[in-house]
Amino acid sequence: MVIQGTRIATFDGQQDAATAVTRAAAALRDEILLIAEEGVFLGSEEELLRRLAVSRTTFRQAIRILEYEELVTIRRGVGGGFFTRSPTASSIARMAAVYMSFRRTPHAQVLQASSVLRREAVRLIATATDPEVRRGPLEFVVANSGFYACPDRRQAIRVVTRFHQLVAQLSGNAALELFMDVVKMFGNRSDQMIFTADRLREYEQIIRGQAEAIAAGEVAKALALTDREVETALQWLESPRK
Numbered sequence: 001m002v003i004q005g006t007r008i009a010t011f012d013g014q015q016d017a018a019t020a021v022t023r024a025a026a027a028l029r030d031e032i033l034l035i036a037e038e039g040v041f042l043g044s045e046e047e048l049l050r051r052l053a054v055s056r057t058t059f060r061q062a063i064r065i066l067e068y069e070e071l072v073t074i075r076r077g078v079g080g081g082f083f084t085r086s087p088t089a090s091s092i093a094r095m096a097a098v099y100m101s102f103r104r105t106p107h108a109q110v111l112q113a114s115s116v117l118r119r120e121a122v123r124l125i126a127t128a129t130d131p132e133v134r135r136g137p138l139e140f141v142v143a144n145s146g147f148y149a150c151p152d153r154r155q156a157i158r159v160v161t162r163f164h165q166l167v168a169q170l171s172g173n174a175a176l177e178l179f180m181d182v183v184k185m186f187g188n189r190s191d192q193m194i195f196t197a198d199r200l201r202e203y204e205q206i207i208r209g210q211a212e213a214i215a216a217g218e219v220a221k222a223l224a225l226t227d228r229e230v231e232t233a234l235q236w237l238e239s240p241r242k
Helices: 017-035 045-052 056-068 089-102 107-126 131-143 153-170 174-189 197-215 219-238
Strands: 041-043 072-075 081-084
Touching (some): 017 045, 045 056, 089 174, 107 131, 107 174, 107 197, 131 153, 131 197, 153 174, 153 197, 197 219
Antiparallel strands (some): 041 081, 072 081
């Protein structure tokens, strides 16, 4: 798909530079989100300058904003120009986690908010008609059985993180998956939670029971164990060095 000479927007030369940059970026952003496809040619710099009716300086500042948002990529040379780009979920989640860290968001608040997301993800999997989807979490837990005893504590914690990611993915809800990725990124930046071997053993028991209930389609039991998982983590936050 190529956008031919369509005039995206015009900008009053009397506006201050910051407003012009913001409006130019917004016009191109809206166009890219409407396309919603990777690698679509937007035009050359000269073509986009004419369509946006802005100065070269304003245009380049607007493009830098969109590059930061991972919506635009620039290709040099023959056949080059400006192309659409699909932003990655990990970059969006990372920035959200940085924002919460900057706001000094307590880890407990993040866990409490995530409990709603986890419950919905677990409910979706436990009620799935495809038995392979329901068995997914249990197969993962069985494959990583005894992870709490791993000498490398960081490796054991990564198993817990991957379990949560798998649950989010199997839910089939892209929004849940993104938000759970934010929770994961925030957890990676936080040192408020201390995982001991005993705690990891207890955690394995909880998620195993949760996974077994999901596989059996026992929704109420799976949700109750999801609540217990979050409540247990909150208790650990209150006594981090136990």
